[in-house]
Amino acid sequence: MKAIAYQEFGTTAVLQTVEQTKPTIKADQVLVRVKAFSINPMDWKIRKGEMTLMSGSKFPKLTGADFAGIIEEIGTSVIGIKKGDEVFGVVKNMMKEGASAEYVAITSSLVWKKPANISFAQAASIPVVGTAAVTALEKMGNIGSQTNILVNGATGGFGMFLLQLLKQRGAQVTAVASTKGAEFAKKWGANSVIDYTKEDVLSQKATYDIVIDLSGKMGYKTAKQVMKPKARFLNPTPKPIEIPISFFSNLFTSKKHIIVLSSPSTKYTDVLLSAVKNGLQIEVNKVFPFAQYKEAYDYAEQGGYIGKVVVEIN
Incomplete structure (x- = not known):
């Protein structure tokens, strides 16, 4: 073969x-x-x-x-x-x-x-990005209509699943995407979109309960600037050294750096299959x-x- x-x-x-x-x-x-x-x-x-x-x-x-x-x-x-x-x-x-x-x-x-x-x-x-999206939801904890979430790099495969799953939870989602990605981000459930080709997310006055960086370009240090005092930064693309560093730094700060490592299983796939049945694109x-x-x-x-x-x- x-x-x-x-x-x-x-x-x-x-x-x-x-x-x-x-x-x-x-x-x-x-x-x-x-x-x-x-x-x-x-x-x-x-x-x-x-x-x-x-x-x-x-x-x-x-x-x-x-x-x-x-x-x-x-x-x-x-x-x-x-x-x-x-x-x-x-x-x-x-x-x-x-x-x-x-x-x-x-x-x-x-x-x-x-x-x-x-x-x-x-x-x-x-499997890979879908499982990562469901795992990220778990890491976010209890979220609802009062939860403000920033999704950076929102219209790749991971973001496609995550935005639609967040929409089902009713969270207030701001997506960071390109000009051509803005339409998809809104279609998939983002309440608002920041076009990174025209605006800098750091120049906005908004702060968030959860920041998740799907692009791998923002990083925890940068994300802290737009995080609320007890916010979570979710990192699904960690460098190996960031895994132990995040564990120790979380002991001393209220702004948590959460590593998102996922492994496909029937538990997660059942969630995804149900979402597909209900119209997930x-x-x-x-x-x-x-x-x-x-x-x-x-x-x-x-x-x-x-x-x-x-x-x-x-």
């Missing part, structure tokens, strides 16, 4: 198509013929060597974490799904595994049936064919797009 792998850290130039043996499955696994996989920022952070403390430096490495496809085989202990089912899922450890291949052997607990009303590309966009900005995967990663890394970028495998 064909797969995307790399033998050293670097730019998209290190990515290459390789031939691998079609995986065999264990009793608790299923074999999925992959139809689509989505691209997440963690993919290039790992590939560039920014996460070596967690990913290690053993090669070759695959890329891609969440995917959608069709069940081709099921293990002897698997129940609830059958051969031919359309599913979506996620690898157990994206630091050491990958979904960018024609076939993936995956534990059945990390695969869910694809809703009939969404495409494979949309389904492949759910999944915007796929661009779909690339497998042969153009380098272009897909280049495009995704440039940023500035709305929703998700997906690679399809025919």
Whole structure:
């Protein structure tokens, strides 16, 4: 089978198509013929060597974490799904595994049936950023109509899910987005939008109960300027050193720096599937064919797009 792998850290130039043996499955696994996989920022952070403390430096490495496809085989202990089912899922450890291949052997607990009303590309966009959005909601604590939340970098895949889930909670949300992203931010539930190409969020007089930085560009030190005295800064893209630092700094300040680390599970996916059933929109900005995967990663890394970028495998 064909797969995307790399033998050293670097730019998209290190990515290459390789031939691998079609995986065999264990009793608790299923074999999925992959139809689509989505691209997440963690993919290039790992590939560039920014996460070596967690990913290690053993090669070759695959890329891609969440995917959608069709069940081709099921293990002897698997129940609830059958051969031919359309599913979506996620690898157990994206630091050491990958979904960018024609076939993936995956534990059945990390695969869910694809809703009939969404495409494979949309389904492949759910697990990583969707789980992160639900986890962020948990980290926010009790929120409601009196909670003022600033979402920085609001119209990527993570923001797409988060804004719509926050809308269901009735929070007062200010989204920071580009000019072209403003329409989507409002459609997804933002009460107001700050166009970062025209305004500086720090020049506003407003302060917030919760600030979440999805762009990875604001940082806790900057965010403190727009945080209320007992506010929370949620950081879903921490540098490894920020994890211990945030723990100790939180002991001495009322403005908390909260690290958001997420791991997909049925608990979170049930929330997302319910939201999809109730009309949650999944915007796929661009779909690339497998042969153009380098272009897909280049495009995704440039940023500035709305929703998700997906690679399809025919």
